[in-house]
Amino acid sequence: MSDIIIKEGETIRLGTVDGNLRVGKNARIEAESGRKIVVAGIAQFEGRVTIDCDFECQEMRLEGRGWGPGGDVAVNGDLEVHESADLNASVRVAGGIVAGDLDIGGHLKSGPVKSRRVRVGGHLETEGTLASGDVDVGGHMTVRDGVALSNLRVGGHAKIGGGTISGETRVRGHLTTVKPLTFGSMQVYGHVILPAGSSGARLVALGKVVFEGDANCSELDVIGDAKINGGCNSEDVEVKGGMEVKRDMRVTGKFRVFGTAGIRGTIDCGALGVSGKLEAERIKADEKVDIVGEVNTTRGAKSVSVAVGKGSRVTGPLIGDQVVIGKEMDFGSAWGLPWWRNALGRTTNVEDVYGSSVKIGLNSRARRVFGDAVELESGAMAEEVSYTKALKLANDYHLTNPPAKIAKLPDRPF
Numbered sequence: 001m002s003d004i005i006i007k008e009g010e011t012i013r014l015g016t017v018d019g020n021l022r023v024g025k026n027a028r029i030e031a032e033s034g035r036k037i038v039v040a041g042i043a044q045f046e047g048r049v050t051i052d053c054d055f056e057c058q059e060m061r062l063e064g065r066g067w068g069p070g071g072d073v074a075v076n077g078d079l080e081v082h083e084s085a086d087l088n089a090s091v092r093v094a095g096g097i098v099a100g101d102l103d104i105g106g107h108l109k110s111g112p113v114k115s116r117r118v119r120v121g122g123h124l125e126t127e128g129t130l131a132s133g134d135v136d137v138g139g140h141m142t143v144r145d146g147v148a149l150s151n152l153r154v155g156g157h158a159k160i161g162g163g164t165i166s167g168e169t170r171v172r173g174h175l176t177t178v179k180p181l182t183f184g185s186m187q188v189y190g191h192v193i194l195p196a197g198s199s200g201a202r203l204v205a206l207g208k209v210v211f212e213g214d215a216n217c218s219e220l221d222v223i224g225d226a227k228i229n230g231g232c233n234s235e236d237v238e239v240k241g242g243m244e245v246k247r248d249m250r251v252t253g254k255f256r257v258f259g260t261a262g263i264r265g266t267i268d269c270g271a272l273g274v275s276g277k278l279e280a281e282r283i284k285a286d287e288k289v290d291i292v293g294e295v296n297t298t299r300g301a302k303s304v305s306v307a308v309g310k311g312s313r314v315t316g317p318l319i320g321d322q323v324v325i326g327k328e329m330d331f332g333s334a335w336g337l338p339w340w341r342n343a344l345g346r347t348t349n350v351e352d353v354y355g356s357s358v359k360i361g362l363n364s365r366a367r368r369v370f371g372d373a374v375e376l377e378s379g380a381m382a383e384e385v386s387y388t389k390a391l392k393l394a395n396d397y398h399l400t401n402p403p404a405k406i407a408k409l410p411d412r413p414f
Contacts, residue, residue: 008046017041021057023049035077045073045087054078054095060085079110096128112145123156129163146179157190174207196230215245222259231265239276249280257293272303282414289320292329300413306355310348310363317352317413323371325350326361326380354412370409386410 004017008024015032017039023029025047031037031054039057047062054077062073073087078095085099090106102108102115104122112128123139130143133150140156146163154171162179169175169183174190180197187204196213203209204221214230220237231247238256248265249255255269263280271287277294283301292309295301297316306320309329318325326348348364358371360380368384375392376382376399385391385403393403 003041020044022046025049028052029055045089048072048089049074051075051077054080056080057082059083060087062087062089090122102132107139130160140173162195214247255285272301284414289318290329302412302414308348308350308364310361311346312348314350317354318350319354319412319414321356323353323355323357324359324361325353325366326364326377352413354409372409374403 003019004014004021006012006021006023006027006029009026010024011028011030013030013032014037017037020041021039021043023043023045028050029037030052036054036056037051041057042059042061043057045062051074055075060081073089073091075093075095079093079097081099084101084103086103088105091104091108091110093110096111097113097115099115102113102118104120107122108120109125111126112130113126114131116133118132118135120136121138124137124141126143129145129147131148135149135151136153138155141154141158143160145161147160147165148163149165151167152165152169154173157173157175158171159176160178160181162177162181164182165184167184169186171188171190174192175188176193177195177198180195182198183200185202186200188207188209190207192205192207192209194209194211198211199216200218202219203217204223205226206223208225209222209227211228211230215228215232215234218235220226220232220234222239222241222243224241226239226243228245232245232249234251236253237251239259239261241259243259243261245263245265249263249267251269253270255267255272257274257276257278260277261279266282266284267280268284270285272283272285273290274295275292279296281297282299283289283297285303287303288305288307289301289303290307291312291314294313300317300319302319304321306318306323307327307329308314308318308325310326346363348361350366352368353366354370356372358369358373359375359377360366360369360382361377363379365381367382369382370386372388373390374385374387376385376394376397378394378396380394381398383400385399386406386409387403388406388409391403391405
C-alpha cells in the first residue's frame with residue numbers, strides 16, 4: 001500500500017488511494033475521472049480543505065489547532081466513512097453522509113445523515129433525514145425531514161420533520177416537530193410543539209408544551225405549562241404548573257394536580273388528587289378523590305372514596321360510598337410530594353353530597369346532604385340533611401332545616 005501526501009495549498013486530482021492520504025492546509029482535491037475518490041486507509045487533514053467530488057475512506061481525521069475548529073471542510077458531493085470521522089472543524093457536505101461514528105467539532109451542514117453515532121459541537125443542519133443511535137448537538141439542530149434515533153441531546157433549539165426517537169430526548173431550548181413524532185422519554189426545558197398523531201412513553205415539560213391534537217403519552221409531567229387541543233390519554237399525569245385540555249381526559253392511573261388544570265370535558269381516572277385548582281365538566285375516579293384545594297365541576301365528582309381537606313372549596317355535587325368533608329389531610333404523604341397542610345382557609349365549603357357514609361367535619365359547610373349514615377361533627381353546617389339509617393350529631397352543629405329520615409335516597413346525579 002502506498003500513502004499520498006498533498007502539500008499545503010495544492011490542488012490535486014486523485015482516483016483510488018491504496019493506502020493513507022495526508023493533506024496540508026488550504027488544499028483542494030478533485031476526482032481524476034468520474035465523481036469519486038476512494039481512500040483505502042485513513043484520510044488525514046491538517047486544516048481547511050475542499051473536496052470537489054464524492055469522497056470515500058476508511059477513517060477521516062482533522063485534529064485542528066488543539067483549542068478550536070481547525071478550519072472548514074467542504075465536500076461537494078457525498079461523504080462515506082466506513083469507521084470514524086473525527087473532524088475538529090466546521091463541515092459542509094453538499095450530498096449525504098454515511099459514517100460509522102461522526103464527530104464534528106464545529107458546525108455541520110449536509111444532506112441526509114446515517115451513522116451509528118453523531119456528535120456536533122456547534123449547530124447541525126440537514127436537508128434530508130437523520131438516522132443514528134445517539135445524537136449529541138451542542139448548539140441548535142434542524143432536520144428538514146424525519147429522524148430515526150435512539151437518543152437525542154440538544155443544547156439549543158431543535159426543529160425536526162417528525163419520525164421516531166425510541167430512547168431519551170433532552171432539549172435545553174425549544175423543540176418543534178413538523179410531522180408526528182413517536183418518542184420514548186422526553187425532557188424539554190423550553191417550548192415543545194407536537195403535531196396531532198404524536199405519542200410517547202414519558203414527557204417532562206419544564207417550559208411550555210402544545211399538543212396540536214390528542215395527547216397520547218403514558219406518563220405526563222407538566223412542570224411548566226401544557227395546552228392540549230384535543231383529548232388526553234395517559235397512564236399517569238402530574239401537573240405542577242398549568243394545564244388546559246380542550247376535550248375529555250382519560251388517565252388509567254393517578255391524576256395529580258399541584259398547580260392548575262382546566263379540562264373542558266370529562267375526567268375519567270383511576271385516582272385523583274388535587275392540591276391546587278381543577279376545573280372540569282365531570283370527574284369519575286375508580287378508586288378515590290382527594291381534594292386539598294379548589295375543584296369546580298358542572299356535573300360533579302364521583303368515586304368510591306371522596307375526601308375534601310380542611311379549607312378546601314368544591315362546586316358541583318360530590319358522590320361516593322364514603323365521603324368526608326373537612327378532613328385533616330397530609331396530602332404530600334398520601335400522594336408522593338411534600339406539600340402544605342390544608343392552608344386555604346378555615347372553612348371548608350361544598351355543595352350537594354351523596355354517599356352511603358357521609359361525615360361533615362369541623363368548620364365545614366355543605367348545602368344538601370344525602371346519605372344512609374350521616375355524621376355532623378362540632379361546628380358542621382348544612383342546609384338540609386336526609387338519611388335512611390343513622391344520624392349522629394355533635395352538640396354544636398347548625399342546620400337550616402331539621403334533619404329528615406327518608407325511606408329511600410334520591411337518585412345520584414350520575
